[in-house]
Amino acid sequence: MQAQLIALDWGTSSLRAYKLGPAGVVLEQRSQAWGIMHLPTEPREIAGVLCTDGFELAFDSACGDWLDAQPGLPVIACGMVGSAQGWSEAAYRSTPVDVASLGQALHGIRSLRGVQVHIVPGVIEQVGLPNVMRGEETQVLGVLQGLGPQVLIGLPGSHSKWVEVVEGRITHFDTFMTGEVFAVLSKHSILGRTQQASEQFQAEAFDQGVRVALSNDGQRGVLSTLFSARTLGLTAQLAPDQQPDYLSGLLIGHELAGLPDSAKHQPIILVGAAALCARYQRALALCGFAHVSLAQEATERGLWQLAQAAGLIRPVLEA
Amino acid sequence: MQAQLIALDWGTSSLRAYKLGPAGVVLEQRSQAWGIMHLPTEPREIAGVLCTDGFELAFDSACGDWLDAQPGLPVIACGMVGSAQGWSEAAYRSTPVDVASLGQALHGIRSLRGVQVHIVPGVIEQVGLPNVMRGEETQVLGVLQGLGPQVLIGLPGSHSKWVEVVEGRITHFDTFMTGEVFAVLSKHSILGRTQQASEQFQAEAFDQGVRVALSNDGQRGVLSTLFSARTLGLTAQLAPDQQPDYLSGLLIGHELAGLPDSAKHQPIILVGAAALCARYQRALALCGFAHVSLAQEATERGLWQLAQAAGLIRPVLEA
Numbered sequence: 212m213q214a215q216l217i218a219l220d221w222g223t224s225s226l227r228a229y230k231l232g233p234a235g236v237v238l239e240q241r242s243q244a245w246g247i248m249h250l251p252t253e254p255r256e257i258a259g260v261l262c263t264d265g266f267e268l269a270f271d272s273a274c275g276d277w278l279d280a281q282p283g284l285p286v287i288a289c290g291m292v293g294s295a296q297g298w299s300e301a302a303y304r305s306t307p308v309d310v311a312s313l314g315q316a317l318h319g320i321r322s323l324r325g326v327q328v329h330i331v332p333g334v335i336e337q338v339g340l341p342n343v344m345r346g347e348e349t350q351v352l353g354v355l356q357g358l359g360p361q362v363l364i365g366l367p368g369s370h371s372k373w374v375e376v377v378e379g380r381i382t383h384f385d386t387f388m389t390g391e392v393f394a395v396l397s398k399h400s401i402l403g404r405t406q407q408a409s410e411q412f413q414a415e416a417f418d419q420g421v422r423v424a425l426s427n428d429g430q431r432g433v434l435s436t437l438f439s440a441r442t443l444g445l446t447a448q449l450a451p452d453q454q455p456d457y458l459s460g461l462l463i464g465h466e467l468a469g470l471p472d473s474a475k476h477q478p479i480i481l482v483g484a485a486a487l488c489a490r491y492q493r494a495l496a497l498c499g500f501a502h503v504s505l506a507q508e509a510t511e512r513g514l515w516q517l518a519q520a521a522g523l524i525r526p527v528l529e530a
Numbered sequence: 531m532q533a534q535l536i537a538l539d540w541g542t543s544s545l546r547a548y549k550l551g552p553a554g555v556v557l558e559q560r561s562q563a564w565g566i567m568h569l570p571t572e573p574r575e576i577a578g579v580l581c582t583d584g585f586e587l588a589f590d591s592a593c594g595d596w597l598d599a600q601p602g603l604p605v606i607a608c609g610m611v612g613s614a615q616g617w618s619e620a621a622y623r624s625t626p627v628d629v630a631s632l633g634q635a636l637h638g639i640r641s642l643r644g645v646q647v648h649i650v651p652g653v654i655e656q657v658g659l660p661n662v663m664r665g666e667e668t669q670v671l672g673v674l675q676g677l678g679p680q681v682l683i684g685l686p687g688s689h690s691k692w693v694e695v696v697e698g699r700i701t702h703f704d705t706f707m708t709g710e711v712f713a714v715l716s717k718h719s720i721l722g723r724t725q726q727a728s729e730q731f732q733a734e735a736f737d738q739g740v741r742v743a744l745s746n747d748g749q750r751g752v753l754s755t756l757f758s759a760r761t762l763g764l765t766a767q768l769a770p771d772q773q774p775d776y777l778s779g780l781l782i783g784h785e786l787a788g789l790p791d792s793a794k795h796q797p798i799i800l801v802g803a804a805a806l807c808a809r810y811q812r813a814l815a816l817c818g819f820a821h822v823s824l825a826q827e828a829t830e831r832g833l834w835q836l837a838q839a840a841g842l843i844r845p846v847l848e849a
Contacts, residue, residue, distance in 0.1 A: 268727045281710065312602065330713060335765075339746075340759070341764070341765045342757065342758075343764060386761075387754050388753055388756045389753050391719050392711075396714060400710055401710065401748045427658075431706075432784050433752055434752060434781065434784055435707075436659065437705050437706055438689065438706070439659040439770055442661055446654075446656075448660070465751050465753055466751070468751065469750035469754050471749040
């Protein structure tokens with residue numbers, strides 16, 4: 212089947228490449244470790260030139276053969292590749308944004324082999340405290356089809372995003388540093404000293420953590436409840452191998468307690484790694500969020516739609 | 531002047547020794563690096579025995595000469611020296627506690643040189659989420675004289691404590707991991723990457739952090755507002771050398787937002803390092819806490835009173 216688009220999900224730690232066919236069907240996909248902070252360094256010849264640029268090298272290794280086989284295939288990319296530390300900076304677009312406005316704002320960079328790479332800009336919200344995202348906007352836009360007029364999309368991760376979408380437009384979003392806080396506390400704080408990794412998910416401890424976040428004690432905030440991960444251990448109410456999932460539940464619970472109450476009866480879509488989404492789904496249920504579902508293939512679908520909006524995909528091939 | 535008591539403030543990272551005279555006046559004091567996690571290791575002869583025990587070595591180096599000069603001087607100690615990782619475990623006493631009940635619960639350990647060391651137990655609160663302290667109880671009891679019937683005592687630090695005292699009894703307390711969270715985020719998270727140390731206290735940035743914690747944005751919790759330390763930098767609203775104090779104000783603001791509203795019109799006493807107490811005093815004013823003052827010499831005064839309650843100090847010398 213003839214490909215129509217190369218779509219790159221290019222983040223800090225990895226580079227995923229998709230070869231998409233008609234209607235955006237995934238013909239082939241690859242995942243490589245060439246995130247923008249981990250680029251290849253070994254010089255190689257590209258288009259007859261000895262190349263030392265890490266972005267060029269990574270790009271060529273991700274999809275050079277696809278372009279050789281089918282020159283002129285359009286290329287679109289999202290994620291940190293468009294940040295100030297990326298290949299070329301695609302300036303943030305302010306909320307509200309939708310597929311049409313973002314698709315018309317792609318930022319082009321000409322690669323060594325002459326192919327134009329179209330980078331999706333990140334999104335900034337400047338009302339109140341500023342908030343930014345890069346990559347998540349594409350995932351959000353990729354999962355909207357078939358949803359109602361108002362939906363909340365959660366993207367759990369190192370920096371979780373919660374994105375409000377009204378009539379197909381991203382109107383507001385928040386960031387919670389839950390995943391990174393969990394990682395640094397487990398690795399570098401006193402809480403990690405008594406933690407022991409568990410082979411199995413400690414569901415009871417996780418739920419207990421969520422409930423503490425929702426309790427009266429939780430009202431004092433996470434800086435206070437954190438200490439319970441230690442004291443419950445000291446008082447033998449939490450075994451060492453329960454402590455990591457207790458802390459995970461506690462932090463996720465505090466994150467969810469920060470969502471607007473109105474979200475309780477709104478459809479919520481989770482996008483992200485399956486295991487992490489399962490934790491969030493469990494915690495959301497405990498917090499009383501009623502309508503939660505999971506989305507798949509968010510990035511490749513988002514990139515497909517943005518490429519369409521940008522006119523990168525030739526309609527004749529789509530028929 | 532004849533000494534009446536040796537008082538040791540023996541924590542995780544340091545050992546402070548006080549030689550106290552009549553009415554608890556400080557005759558001499560020393561500070562050494564021999565916290566319970568940093569004990570001396572070089573063997574030395576003590577009381578005719580070659581000693582390798584770190585606690586004995588530290589004890590001897592802190593006050594061996596005072597005891598040589600005045601054998602029979604009573605010794606009292608508080609802090610992590612009484613923890614499970616300490617010299618000898620002094621089991622926690624449950625709230626409520628006061629000087630009398632805690633003074634009667636001292637835990638004795640006989641040192642190599644034959645001197646009995648009386649260790650103040652830590653305090654545990656078992657209502658709701660468990661909470662523990664070791665050392666702070668002594669400081670709290672040390673500052674109560676002359677205060678009203680109801681007072682809130684704040685002990686800022688790595689793990690800040692907020693202790694409610696009613697009629698001289700510690701009835702309830704909370705712990706906030708503010709200081710440690712600040713340290714690990716600055717050192718190990720993405721927030722540290724754009725921070726630059728400032729020679730001067732960045733008052734404006736600190737105040738801004740406190741205000742964000744108190745704002746509507748702050749309602750979503752610290753996991754959410756944390757990200758603003760990055761985005762305000764990205765949008766050039768916060769210089770690199772303002773970011774540490776912004777984060778400090780933000781975290782302290784969230785801590786203070788977790789205090790009960792009733793504390794707004796209560797007397798509040800701060801105990802701790804001067805520079806840190808100054809930050810808290812500033813933040814408390816911004817948060818609308820009206821009656822804040824600082825206490826001095828809390829530990830030595832607390833140890834003196836506990837020694838009195840325990841009958842360690844001979845009344846004849848006190849006259």
